[in-house]
Amino acid sequence: MAVSRQNALVPALYRVGEVYRELPDTVTLRLVPESGRRPPCAPGQFNMLYAFGVGEIAISISGEAADEGFLHTVREVGAVSTALARLAVGASVGVRGPYGTGWPAAQGADVIFVAGGLGLAPLRPAIRRVLAERRHYGRVAILFGTRHPAEMLYRQELEQWRRRLDVDVSVTVDHADTLWHGNVGVVPALIPRATFDPNNSVALVCGPEVMMRFTVSALREAGVPDERVYLSMERNMKCATGLCGHCQFGPEFICMTGPVMRFDRIASLFSTREA
Amino acid sequence: MSAGANAVIVRETLQGLLEALLAEGYRTLGPTLREDAIVYDDVTHVSELPAGWTDSQEAGHYHLQRREDDAWFGFNVGPHSWKRFLHPPLEPLWGARRNGDGFKITVPAPGPKLAFIGVRACELRAIAIQDRVFLGGRYSDDTYRARRISTFIVAVNCAQASGTCFCVSMGSGPKAAAGFDLSLTELLGADRATFLVEVGSEAGARMLQRIASRPPTEAELAAARAVLDRTAERMGRRLDTTRLRELLREQAEHPRWDGIAERCLACGNCTMVCPTCFCTSVEDHSSLEGTAAERVRAWDSCFTLDFSYLHGGSVRHSTRARYRHWLTHKLSYWIDQFGTGGCVGCGRCITWCPVGIDITEEATALRAPGRAKKQGDAS
Ligand SMILES: Cc1cc2nc3c(=O)[nH]c(=O)nc-3n(C[C@H](O)[C@H](O)[C@H](O)COP(=O)(O)OP(=O)(O)OC[C@H]3O[C@@H](n4cnc5c(N)ncnc54)[C@H](O)[C@@H]3O)c2cc1C
Numbered sequence: 001m002a003v004s005r006q007n008a009l010v011p012a013l014y015r016v017g018e019v020y021r022e023l024p025d026t027v028t029l030r031l032v033p034e035s036g037r038r039p040p041c042a043p044g045q046f047n048m049l050y051a052f053g054v055g056e057i058a059i060s061i062s063g064e065a066a067d068e069g070f071l072h073t074v075r076e077v078g079a080v081s082t083a084l085a086r087l088a089v090g091a092s093v094g095v096r097g098p099y100g101t102g103w104p105a106a107q108g109a110d111v112i113f114v115a116g117g118l119g120l121a122p123l124r125p126a127i128r129r130v131l132a133e134r135r136h137y138g139r140v141a142i143l144f145g146t147r148h149p150a151e152m153l154y155r156q157e158l159e160q161w162r163r164r165l166d167v168d169v170s171v172t173v174d175h176a177d178t179l180w181h182g183n184v185g186v187v188p189a190l191i192p193r194a195t196f197d198p199n200n201s202v203a204l205v206c207g208p209e210v211m212m213r214f215t216v217s218a219l220r221e222a223g224v225p226d227e228r229v230y231l232s233m234e235r236n237m238k239c240a241t242g243l244c245g246h247c248q249f250g251p252e253f254i255c256m257t258g259p260v261m262r263f264d265r266i267a268s269l270f271s272t273r274e275a
Numbered sequence: 276m277s278a279g280a281n282a283v284i285v286r287e288t289l290q291g292l293l294e295a296l297l298a299e300g301y302r303t304l305g306p307t308l309r310e311d312a313i314v315y316d317d318v319t320h321v322s323e324l325p326a327g328w329t330d331s332q333e334a335g336h337y338h339l340q341r342r343e344d345d346a347w348f349g350f351n352v353g354p355h356s357w358k359r360f361l362h363p364p365l366e367p368l369w370g371a372r373r374n375g376d377g378f379k380i381t382v383p384a385p386g387p388k389l390a391f392i393g394v395r396a397c398e399l400r401a402i403a404i405q406d407r408v409f410l411g412g413r414y415s416d417d418t419y420r421a422r423r424i425s426t427f428i429v430a431v432n433c434a435q436a437s438g439t440c441f442c443v444s445m446g447s448g449p450k451a452a453a454g455f456d457l458s459l460t461e462l463l464g465a466d467r468a469t470f471l472v473e474v475g476s477e478a479g480a481r482m483l484q485r486i487a488s489r490p491p492t493e494a495e496l497a498a499a500r501a502v503l504d505r506t507a508e509r510m511g512r513r514l515d516t517t518r519l520r521e522l523l524r525e526q527a528e529h530p531r532w533d534g535i536a537e538r539c540l541a542c543g544n545c546t547m548v549c550p551t552c553f554c555t556s557v558e559d560h561s562s563l564e565g566t567a568a569e570r571v572r573a574w575d576s577c578f579t580l581d582f583s584y585l586h587g588g589s590v591r592h593s594t595r596a597r598y599r600h601w602l603t604h605k606l607s608y609w610i611d612q613f614g615t616g617g618c619v620g621c622g623r624c625i626t627w628c629p630v631g632i633d634i635t636e637e638a639t640a641l642r643a644p645g646r647a648k649k650q651g652d653a654s
C-alpha cells in the first residue's frame with residue numbers, strides 16, 4: 001500500500017517532554033506528540049527529526065515505551081544534531097516516522113548484543129525488550145565498547161543490567177583512565193570470551209562501520225553463521241522513504257530494507273569498497 | 276474514436292490543439308529554440324516550434340543546424356527532459372511559521388495542469404520509469420502524482436535518430452507505443468505537410484474531436500511506418516543488454532573503472548540531463564528574524580562528494596566509485612529496485628558529458644574480462 005507522501009514528507013509536531021543529559025555532547029530527548037498518540041514503532045527503527053529552520057536528520061528510537069512518547073539519543077556532531085541536542089523542554093520538533101526495519105525477534109535463542117559508542121542507542125529498546133521477557137531467551141550477552149570511561153552512554157542502565165545475574169555485560173574502553181579496572185581494547189575482542197551457542201544464537205550489532213567489520217569477522221570465527229548476524233547500517237539519508245536516493249548501498253535503500261539488515265544478504269556489498 | 280485509432284490533421288491544425296488545451300486551463304509546453312539548443316518551455320503558438328532546425332549530436336557535442344526542409348519536429352532530444360516539469364529541479368516541500376512557542380506547517384498549492392507537446396518514445400518510457408519510482412513503492416510522492424495524473428501528453432514519433440540515440444537497444448523506441456494521449460508522425464508531403472495522429476487515450480480522443488481531422492489513407496499509414504523503420508535503422512549507438520544486471524556487479528573491480536575515473540570530471544551533467552535520474556537533496560532556509568522556515572527539495576547528483584557524506588567523510592570518495600555507482604545503478608540495481616532498467620537510450624548523458632564519456636562504450640568495455648589490472652587497460 002502506498003502511503004501518501006503528504007503524510008510521509010511533512011513532519012508531525014512534537015514537543016520536548018524531557019531532556020536527559022547523557023554525556024557532555026549527548027542528550028536523550030523524550031518527544032511527545034502535540035496532539036493524539038504517537039504511532040507504533042519497533043526496536044531498531046528511526047525517526048526523521050526536524051529542528052526549525054536548521055534541518056532534518058535520521059535519529060534512532062532509543063526508547064519505545066508507548067507512554068513515554070519517543071526517546072531519541074542525539075550526539076552533537078554538526079548543525080542539525082547540535083540544534084536538536086540543545087532544545088529545551090517544551091520546544092517544538094518536527095517528527096516523521098517511524099521508518100525502516102527493526103531488530104529480529106530472537107525468542108528461544110542466545111542473544112548477543114554488540115554495540116560501539118552511540119550504537120548502543122538503537123539497541124537499547126531491543127535489550128529492554130529481551131530483559132523484560134528474559135525467560136523467552138537463552139543466554140544473553142551485552143558487549144559494549146566505548147572510547148573512554150567518561151564517555152559511557154547509559155551508564156546507570158548498564159550498571160542495572162550488570163547487576164542482573166541472567167545477563168553477561170562486558171564493557172571495554174579504547175583508552176583507560178586511572179579509575180578504570182575493566183577491559184581495554186576493541187569490542188570484537190570481547191566476542192571470544194562470551195558464552196553462547198553459535199548455532200543457536202542471534203547477534204545484533206550496531207556501531208561505526210569499522211567496528212562492525214571486525215565484529216562480523218569475530219562472530220564468523222566464533223562460528224556464528226552470517227544469517228544469524230544483524231547489522232544496523234548508517235548512510236546519508238534525506239527522505240527516509242526510498243525516494244531521495246542518498247542511502248543506497250548497492251541495490252538496497254537503507255531506509256527501506258534497513259537500517260537493520262541480515263548480514264548474509266549484504267555480505268558481498270559489505271566487502272566491496274565504497275559500495 | 277478509441278485508443279489505437281488513427282486520423283490525419285493538416286500540420287497547421289496543431290495550433291487548434293494548442294488552443295483547445297489552453298482553453299481547458301493547461302500550461303502548454305513544447306520544444307523551442309533557446310541559446311543554441313532546443314529546450315522544453317512554454318509554447319502557445321506553433322510558430323515557437325523549432326521549424327526547419329535539427330540537432331547534430333555526438334559524444335560531448337551538440338550543434339543546431341538548419342534543415343533542408345521545414346519539419347517542425349525534425350530533431351531529437353535536447354538537454355531538457357520532461358522531468359523538469361514533473362519532478363522539478365527545485366520544489367518547495369512545505370513552509371513553517373513560528374506561532375507562540377511552536378510552529379505551524381503549510382504545504383504549497385499545486386500549479387496549473389500541464390500539456391507536453393512533442394514527447395519522444397524514449398521520454399514516454401522515462402516518464403513511466405519515474406512513475407514507478409515515485410508512485411509505485413511503499414511511499415509515494417503526492418505532488419508528483421497530482422502533476423502526473425493531470426498531464427496531457429502529445430507524443431511525436433522520431434523521423435530521425437541522433438548520433439547518440441540507442442532507444443532500439445533499450446526497447447523504448449523509436450515508436451511511441453504507450454503512455455500518451457495523442458501521438459503525431461510528421462509527414463512532409465510534396466504539396467502539404469500533415470500529421471498522422473494516433474489516439475492513445477480517451478482524453479486524447481476527446482481533444483482530437485475539437486480539431487479538424489480526417490481518416491488516414493493507406494498510403495499515409497504506410498508512409499508513417501516507413502518513417503519509423505528508417506529511424507530504427509539509423510540509431511547512432513547500440514547497447515547489448517544481455518546479462519547487464521549481473522555483469523555490472525561481477526565487474527565491480529574491473530580496471531575499466533579506473534580508466535573512466537581518469538577522464539570523468541564528476542561534474543554530474545549526466546545525472547542532470549538524464550530523464551530517469553531522480554535523486555534529490557533538501558535545503559532548509561529560514562528568515563533572518565527566524566520566524567519563517569522553508570524546506571526545498573532540489574535535484575542532487577551521486578557525483579558530488581556530499582551525496583554520500585556521513586559524519587566523518589563520504590562513503591564514495593573516489594570518482595571511480597561514484598561513476599561505478601551511477602552506471603551500476605542505472606543498468607543493474609535499478610532492476611532490483613523498480614523492476615526495469617533505468618536507461619531508456621536517449622543518449623543525453625553521452626551528448627552532454629563534457630569529456631564525451633559514453634555509457635554504451637563503457638558498458639561494452641566492461642564485458643571484456645579483466646579483474647586484475649593489466650597494462651594498456653587504463654583507457
Ligand atoms: C538510520 C540512522 C540512525 C541514526 N541514529 C542516530 C542516533 O540515534 N543518534 C545520533 O546522534 N545520530 C544518529 N544518526 C546519525 C545522524 O543522522 C547524523 O549524525 C546526522 O545526520 C549529522 O547531521 P548534522 O547536520 O548534525 O551533522 P553535520 O556533520 O553538520 O552534517 C553536515 C551535513 O552532512 C550530512 N550528513 C551527515 N551525516 C548524515 C546522515 N547520516 N544522513 C544524512 N545526512 C548526513 C547532512 O547533509 C548534514 O547537514 C543516525 C543516522 C542514520 C542514517
Ligand code: SF4
Pocket residue numbers: 545548549550551552605617618619620621622623624625634
Ligand atoms: S543513462 Fe543516459 S542514455 Fe540512458 S536514459 Fe539516462 S541520459 Fe539517457
Ligand code: SF4
Pocket residue numbers: 538539540541542543544545546578624627628629630631632
Ligand atoms: S560521466 Fe561525464 S557528465 Fe557524468 S559526471 Fe563524469 S564528466 Fe560529468
